[in-house]
Amino acid sequence: MKVSARNTFEGIVSAITKGAVNAEVALTLKGGIPLIATITNGAIQNLGLEVGDEACAIIKASSVILGTDLHDARISARNVFCGTIATIIEGPVNTEVDVEIGGGNIVSAVITHESAKRLGLKVGGHGCAIFKASSVIIGVN
Amino acid sequence: MKVSARNTFEGIVSAITKGAVNAEVALTLKGGIPLIATITNGAIQNLGLEVGDEACAIIKASSVILGTDLHDARISARNVFCGTIATIIEGPVNTEVDVEIGGGNIVSAVITHESAKRLGLKVGGHGCAIFKASSVIIGVN
Amino acid sequence: MKVSARNTFEGIVSAITKGAVNAEVALTLKGGIPLIATITNGAIQNLGLEVGDEACAIIKASSVILGTDLHDARISARNVFCGTIATIIEGPVNTEVDVEIGGGNIVSAVITHESAKRLGLKVGGHGCAIFKASSVIIGVN
Structure with missing residues (x-):
């Protein structure tokens, strides 16, 4: 499959x-x-x-939210995986961001271009991949 | 509406x-x-x-996953509709793929450009539209 | 956060x-x-x-559906917020649409370019942001 x-x-x-x-x-x-x-x-x-x-x-990458500076923040999403931003691919509306969360696992997120800009995401920086159960x-x- | x-x-x-x-x-x-x-x-x-x-x-098209070579694969998504790929529209981050599933029904999926490339999707080829209940x-x- | x-x-x-x-x-x-x-x-x-x-x-903006001319239409989505379209950003596959729903709140939706065209969305026009619980x-x- x-x-x-x-x-x-x-x-x-x-x-x-x-x-x-x-x-x-x-x-x-x-x-x-x-x-x-x-x-x-x-x-x-x-x-x-x-x-x-x-x-x-x-x-799906489109179901994944990216977070930074989570600290003690608590959200209902049951799955929060933090790590290092490995790749950023920019488009006019959307941007793809890949986060290495350890153990060879990479989580891909598609977020809006505007959000990526607002979060100031950079390759090598810290980021958390968040998705609902x-x-x-x-x-x- | x-x-x-x-x-x-x-x-x-x-x-x-x-x-x-x-x-x-x-x-x-x-x-x-x-x-x-x-x-x-x-x-x-x-x-x-x-x-x-x-x-x-x-x-929503963004909720639909595309699958190929499903064979005996079993997934929890309750809705799996297989058919023929009718249209592919490519963007830098996302690609839209329309699948004809018979009965005049067409399912549209928006997937990442990278996924479309990896699956080797072609107009006229076989594909399955998959989405959760x-x-x-x-x-x- | x-x-x-x-x-x-x-x-x-x-x-x-x-x-x-x-x-x-x-x-x-x-x-x-x-x-x-x-x-x-x-x-x-x-x-x-x-x-x-x-x-x-x-x-997520990608979870939001846009509706127009809802009139007496009834849908299962529990969240339907109607207002005025404030911004439209177009891409080759997707388009971002922001709807002002009053009280200083803005809902952003990412929909396909094709859908935005079909709905005839215009800045200043009426639109409803719809998303599931x-x-x-x-x-x-």
């Missing part, structure tokens, strides 16, 4: 919490990084997903 | 499953294609949505 | 409805504008979020 989503992370399912419609899936990525996804119960069934399974988390798709091979 | 979302599909509500906060809505599109949306219970109430109602599914807005006339 | 998301609105938490996995959070923005977010229960816990707290709603991240200082 090949998908357009720029961000694909392999991991092990560490927990599944089911609700009436949605379920929360916790993955442990390489390097012990925890990632949270919310998918439908129907998807859990279709995938036959169970704790201990290998699975991958797929996130609801933006994550789970894949199983 | 006119909305910017590139993808609007008319259908009939075939099932509604309610949870405490969210509800899962199943639509049957023209050609019998099944589409799944998760919206809030509050939205179900506001719309007065019931099984058998006509409704349309609205999805949580990315779907339901509209009623 | 600085984030790339173009849309950040301060408000007061007016209601929290918990499900098994997700919770619905109602915020009252300046000017009494109601905004709805769905986040995970885990996030509610992490933030220690309670009714009466100050919080901000964060929404699931697209909103809640931040607390």
Whole structure:
């Protein structure tokens, strides 16, 4: 399978919490990084997903927000990965920013050109990739 | 009503499953294609949505992932529509790809230029449009 | 904290409805504008979020749909803010549109160039910014 989503992370399912419609899936990525996804119960069934399974988390670059100077800031987004900005590709409306978050993992974000300018992002600088649990798709091979 | 979302599909509500906060809505599109949306219970109430109602599914192009060579791959995204790539419009950061999925339906995806290159997408080639149930807005006339 | 998301609105938490996995959070923005977010229960816990707290709603411009001529149209998206189009920045694939929704609040949307053309958007014209509760991240200082 090949998908357009720029961000694909392999991991092990560490927990599944089911609700009436949605379920929360916790993955442990390489390097012990925890990632949270919310998918439908129907998807859990279709995938036959169970704790201990290998699975991958797929996130579109357009679903990723970039943050800097987070300090003690608290936000509801369950996935916040901080690291070093590796690449910046600028366009007239959007800009792509790739953040190395350790363990060989890179998170790509597409943000507006205006935001990139406002944040003063620079290659080699510090940045955090932020995305909601609801933006994550789970894949199983 | 006119909305910017590139993808609007008319259908009939075939099932509604309610949870405490969210509800899962199943639509049957023209050609019998099944589409799944998760919206809030509050939205179900506001719309007065019931099984058998006509409704349309609205999805932003930026919420759509493109896949190729899916074969037996399994992903949690509840909506996977495969077909033929009809149009590719390239930009410096993003590329728009339109996939004909049959029944006169076309799904538009905005993906990164880099992803389009990596997937080797070509007009006339095979591609699958993939989006999460949580990315779907339901509209009623 | 600085984030790339173009849309950040301060408000007061007016209601929290918990499900098994997700919770619905109602915020009252300046000017009494109601905004709805769905986040995970885990996030509610992490933030220690309670009714009466100050919080901000964060929404990526790419999660926002633009609508015109909504009239009696009904859609499931819980957040619909109408106003005047303040700015349009065009790119080859995407176009950024900023809508003034009153109270000094501006909502930025990134939509496809094609959609902007089809809607006939013009600076000074009427437009509605539409986004799902699931697209909103809640931040607390």
